[in-house]
Amino acid sequence: MEYEIEEIKGYAIVHLKGDVDLSRSPFARKAILDCLQERKDVLVDLTAVTYIDSSGVASLVEGFQVSRRMSLDFALIGVSDAAMSVLQLARLDQVFPIFASLDARIAHTERRT
Amino acid sequence: MTRTMSFIEGTGRITLNAIEEVGYHFALFVESLYWVIAGPFLGQPVRIPIIVSEMMKIGVLAVPVVMLLSFSNGVMMAIQGIATLQEFDAESQVVPGIAYSVTREFGVLIAAIVVAGRSGSAIAARIGSMQMSQEVDALRVMGIEPVRHLVAPILLAMLLMMPILTLLADSAALIGGGLYTGIVLKLSLSTFIDRVFETIALYDLMQGVVKSLVFGLLIALIACSNGFSVHGGSEGLGRATTRSVVLSIAAIVVADMIFTYFLNR
Amino acid sequence: MNSQPIIEIRELDAYYGDRKILDQIDLQVNEGEIMVVMGGSGSGKSTLLRHLLSLNRPSAGTIRLFGQDINGLPSRKLHEMRQRIGVSFQGGALFNSLNVEENVAFPLREHTKLDDNTIRIMARMKLEVVNLAGFEKLMPSQLSGGMIKRAALARAIVMDPKLLFFDEPSAGLDPVVSADLDELILRLRDAMGVTIVVVTHELESAFRIADRITVLDRGKILITGTTREVKESDNSRVQNLLNRRTEDVPVNADEYLQRLTDDLTGL
Numbered sequence: 001m002e003y004e005i006e007e008i009k010g011y012a013i014v015h016l017k018g019d020v021d022l023s024r025s026p027f028a029r030k031a032i033l034d035c036l037q038e039r040k041d042v043l044v045d046l047t048a049v050t051y052i053d054s055s056g057v058a059s060l061v062e063g064f065q066v067s068r069r070m071s072l073d074f075a076l077i078g079v080s081d082a083a084m085s086v087l088q089l090a091r092l093d094q095v096f097p098i099f100a101s102l103d104a105r106i107a108h109t110e111r112r113t
Numbered sequence: 114m115t116r117t118m119s120f121i122e123g124t125g126r127i128t129l130n131a132i133e134e135v136g137y138h139f140a141l142f143v144e145s146l147y148w149v150i151a152g153p154f155l156g157q158p159v160r161i162p163i164i165v166s167e168m169m170k171i172g173v174l175a176v177p178v179v180m181l182l183s184f185s186n187g188v189m190m191a192i193q194g195i196a197t198l199q200e201f202d203a204e205s206q207v208v209p210g211i212a213y214s215v216t217r218e219f220g221v222l223i224a225a226i227v228v229a230g231r232s233g234s235a236i237a238a239r240i241g242s243m244q245m246s247q248e249v250d251a252l253r254v255m256g257i258e259p260v261r262h263l264v265a266p267i268l269l270a271m272l273l274m275m276p277i278l279t280l281l282a283d284s285a286a287l288i289g290g291g292l293y294t295g296i297v298l299k300l301s302l303s304t305f306i307d308r309v310f311e312t313i314a315l316y317d318l319m320q321g322v323v324k325s326l327v328f329g330l331l332i333a334l335i336a337c338s339n340g341f342s343v344h345g346g347s348e349g350l351g352r353a354t355t356r357s358v359v360l361s362i363a364a365i366v367v368a369d370m371i372f373t374y375f376l377n378r
Numbered sequence: 379m380n381s382q383p384i385i386e387i388r389e390l391d392a393y394y395g396d397r398k399i400l401d402q403i404d405l406q407v408n409e410g411e412i413m414v415v416m417g418g419s420g421s422g423k424s425t426l427l428r429h430l431l432s433l434n435r436p437s438a439g440t441i442r443l444f445g446q447d448i449n450g451l452p453s454r455k456l457h458e459m460r461q462r463i464g465v466s467f468q469g470g471a472l473f474n475s476l477n478v479e480e481n482v483a484f485p486l487r488e489h490t491k492l493d494d495n496t497i498r499i500m501a502r503m504k505l506e507v508v509n510l511a512g513f514e515k516l517m518p519s520q521l522s523g524g525m526i527k528r529a530a531l532a533r534a535i536v537m538d539p540k541l542l543f544f545d546e547p548s549a550g551l552d553p554v555v556s557a558d559l560d561e562l563i564l565r566l567r568d569a570m571g572v573t574i575v576v577v578t579h580e581l582e583s584a585f586r587i588a589d590r591i592t593v594l595d596r597g598k599i600l601i602t603g604t605t606r607e608v609k610e611s612d613n614s615r616v617q618n619l620l621n622r623r624t625e626d627v628p629v630n631a632d633e634y635l636q637r638l639t640d641d642l643t644g645l
Binding site: 021022025026029053054055057058059061062085086088089090091092 | 490491492493495500503506566569
């Protein structure tokens with residue numbers, strides 16, 4: 001099962017959806033890492049995610065670390081309350097850049113520059 | 114009257130316990146076999162790295178002791194053989210004597226006793242302490258069958274290593290016997306070896322190898338089942354360890370006798 | 379949400395030899411609930427836990443987890459179910475031959491085909507959750523009692539279980555560490571929505587974490603209810619247990635004397 005990847009304004013947006021669990025997180029991981037390998041800035045969209053387990057979060061962590069090593073941009077958008085509580089449990093909400101949407105992310109970058 | 118009754122009762126109870134224990138060993142064997150064959154299809158394969166590490170512990174690390182004991186045993190057989198045969202002026206017959214008894218009997222026996230002493234106790238102690246600390250329960254509740262994870266690798270490693278150890282023991286004993294015979298009877302080692310191979314056939318070597326498989330099986334099952342049955346703290350652990358070694362050596366010697374009887378009729 | 383209880387025990391009996399350990403146990407645990415099974419030593423609470431974990435088979439009665447009868451389940455189904463259940467044992471039961479990270483990652487390595495990086499990140503995330511970050515490479519023998527419990531908890535939750543069992547979580551811990559662990563149990567339930575069963579004899583801890591408490595005494599359930607219901611129970615045995623009073627059993631002189639002098643010669 002492949003996840004949809006959309007390219008908007010220089011970002012590759014990985015749209016995760018449904019249950020990102022032990023059986024599906026390897027696909028999420030591959031999608032994210034593939035985009036980074038192509039040297040693209042990545043936004044992971046969690047809007048359509050109904051459930052994400054630790055293997056899914058681990059894939060996000062790995063993607064974030066790779067993006068930093070390659071000096072690429074990486075952020076999460078559309079994080080639901082359920083996903084947020086999983087992130088909070090391991091205090092990862094303080095680690096990932098989290099934004100409401102793509103526009104919020106871009107606004108944030110523009111404000112800084 | 115009551116004394117005879119209690120004697121009969123006691124004997125009966127011991128017999129029952131023994132039958133129960135043999136039954137348990139058999140069940141353990143069947144279950145291990147089941148996981149070896151069916152495990153990969155049930156998502157519970159017997160892990161190769163664990164088998165390799167067991168082979169290391171059971172087999173490879175036992176090589177020096179097995180070789181040393183077998184070599185000494187070969188020398189002793191040569192000494193005794195020559196001394197005995199001298200009385201009949203037949204000391205040159207020492208070579209077939211050593212060749213037969215080493216390959217059929219003593220090589221495998223020494224290998225098995227060393228493994229029983231080293232691994233029989235170590236396995237019982239390891240599984241026993243895992244039982245005591247609830248590690249075995251932990252495996253079970255994780256959905257990992259302890260027999261598949263702990264017993265099957267030991268059993269496989271034992272079945273793979275025992276024949277190798279036996280052949281190594283055979284060669285060490287023959288070299289020991291050959292060296293002593295060579296010095297006393299002025300026979301070169303190569304002549305000795307030639308005469309050994311004239312004497313023994315593949316059948317003799319196989320006799321040792323087949324026995325080694327059975328002995329390996331006995332050691333593994335006795336050690337594992339004693340480990341699982343540990344109860345009553347560290348005293349119980351010590352008892353299970355001792356019991357494992359004593360029982361496996363006894364089982365080996367008795368099984369050897371039965372084998373020898375049937376294979377040499 | 380309350381469609382079906384996660385745990386459903388019906389008329390459970392258990393014997394050790396001839397001794398009846400559990401007598402007609404009926405109990406339900408609902409989704410997302412923290413149920414504390416409380417009782418003194420010899421109350422049968424450990425035996426009840428062993429039955430819930432399917433380590434012992436009941437003499438009579440049924441136990442359903444996730445709606446399935448665990449004693450009528452083919453072993454493959456039972457293995458699958460067990461991957462959705464986490465257990466934190468009293469003594470931790472960490473594998474002594476593996477270091478902390480390997481212990482936590484062990485269920486993932488056995489049950490999943492995830493990438494090695496994912497597995498290691500997951501294990502370390504769980505160690506972060508239990509505040510054991512930086513201790514990955516230590517062996518179990520190098521850990522303190524509280525650290526062992528936390529590492530065991532990290533291993534229990536590494537597969538994101540839907541049902542979590544704790545056996546005496548606060549036993550052998552000092553009050554501060556024990557309170558930390560209770561806090562952690564509450565956080566886990568809130569973040570993961572996991573159903574939790576805690577077996578303990580510690581009153582303080584029980585009332586701190588429980589949604590409902592069931593009090594077990596001599597193999598029978600005295601009461602099952604919310605913490606308030608249990609506190610306000612007028613059952614004298616429950617009150618004795620709550621106030622740590624030992625019970626005065628009336629002495630039968632003949633039987634007592636018989637017990638003391640039984641089997642002696644010359645009497």
